[in-house]
Amino acid sequence: MNQTKRKDAKASKPLSRIQEANRKAILDAALDVFATSGFRGATIDAIAARTGMSKPNLLYYFKSKQQIYQQVLEQTLEDWLAPFEAIDPEGDPVEELRRYITAKLEMSSKRPEASKLFANEILHGAPVVGSFLETTLKDLVTEKTKVIRHWVGEGKLAPIDPYHLIFMIWATTQHYADFDIQIRAVAGSQAGRPGFSEQAAQAVLTIILNGIKPR
Amino acid sequence: MNQTKRKDAKASKPLSRIQEANRKAILDAALDVFATSGFRGATIDAIAARTGMSKPNLLYYFKSKQQIYQQVLEQTLEDWLAPFEAIDPEGDPVEELRRYITAKLEMSSKRPEASKLFANEILHGAPVVGSFLETTLKDLVTEKTKVIRHWVGEGKLAPIDPYHLIFMIWATTQHYADFDIQIRAVAGSQAGRPGFSEQAAQAVLTIILNGIKPR
């Protein structure tokens, strides 16, 4: 029964059906808990309660709270980055950025927990994703700044600093997820209305795209 | 009964010289600790260590960790709001907004801890400042949206939604404080150079102001 197919001790894990389901349930619950309470504020018990499992059972699937956190974060980063990678150097600048901003705003509205989780991580010094930021993300951003600079060179965009344009898009799109409570408190009835997030997207697009169009 | 000379709401403490100095030292240390570790992550011991006092001594001046947190937050909110209140309805729109954005970016660069403290509070559901957001801040924002709408009506600004303009400014200016680690990681050498924050201010102003100028 110990063929290459069944149970490999170290290299890779076949992952039984039960394991796969439980792991996923745990990571889903953990995302919520970590996002609302932060790493320190979250407790294994809280995550366990949310999945209906016992605490030791969580630690049967993941060896520590840290590890759960890392995996949730890792999983989140991929989604977070995908639309950024998708910016096409060959496409029309305004159209590409419109697509990117729209995608990010949609993510903020649909999965604010992911955004909050990430915000928390960065806010506390990026202890886990720090090296990722300095390598993968940095390279990716460098690449995109070249694209933007190329667009500017062609006269398709106003002469703006690519870094700050990117930061500004990140800032704005994340804000709607991370600060949603403040937004709801301040905008009051406005924010409750259906179509509010579409309206937000429209306003953000208007300002940024007008701001970077060549004059 | 109550002489109205002291600013005290509780009508008891004249506050000795020593008390005033120690209270301030504690609040200063607490700002740093809360900003970098969050409420849950911060410990009274850490704050005490930073002031050179003992833990019981902190609790002699403030009755609980919560109370320290509240006072730090309260103190921070005032600074945070001041430049927003200062937006002058009679002034030139572009000039007023330039002043506001510049002031906020400067705060982000000089006192990022204050910004981080606030971000953390909101991110975790605004348990302490929630009611403040729904009353004072909401009223203030409503007032400023009217000013912006008036400017738009006069044709001095492009027709943009005032709420989203405000959110966008908040988002962007806070981003440079709250996500400074990500910015430094991604921008690398750029961010280290002197004048980086001035450059950031220039870029942000360019995009937003161009974005809202009437065409």
Added chain:
DNA sequence: CATTTGCTTGACCGTTTGGTCAAAATGAAC
């Protein structure tokens, strides 16, 4: 000087929480 009041702290307590462990339940294979 003595006395009162304000300031400071070492030692301690109760609770929370991350993590362990041995044993029980469940399931799979024969």
Added chain:
DNA sequence: GTTCATTTTGACCAAACGGTCAAGCAAATG
């Protein structure tokens, strides 16, 4: 059924942490 591996948990431990308290120290006050 029996046997063996996987999954689950109650009970427990050690460390961390918020907070208390009684006693010590300092500084005014007389």
